[in-house]
Amino acid sequence: MKNEKKKTAMDNIAFSLLMAITLGGIIYYVYFLTPKNSLEMYQELRFADDFKEAQKQVLEG
Numbered sequence: 001m002k003n004e005k006k007k008t009a010m011d012n013i014a015f016s017l018l019m020a021i022t023l024g025g026i027i028y029y030v031y032f033l034t035p036k037n038s039l040e041m042y043q044e045l046r047f048a049d050d051f052k053e054a055q056k057q058v059l060e061g
Helices: 001-032 037-047 052-061
Strands: none
Touching: none
């Protein structure tokens, strides 16, 4: 009985840690990897390695 509670507690901690890392990754992506204004968008397009990909982004959005 005691081992079952201990295993359940460890599972809960592992799940909580996994969820925290996932949520942190999403927040990091939204705040640091997406352009916030037209200047950042311009810089992202200007320094793109592939011209066709940059052109596709402009035409789509």
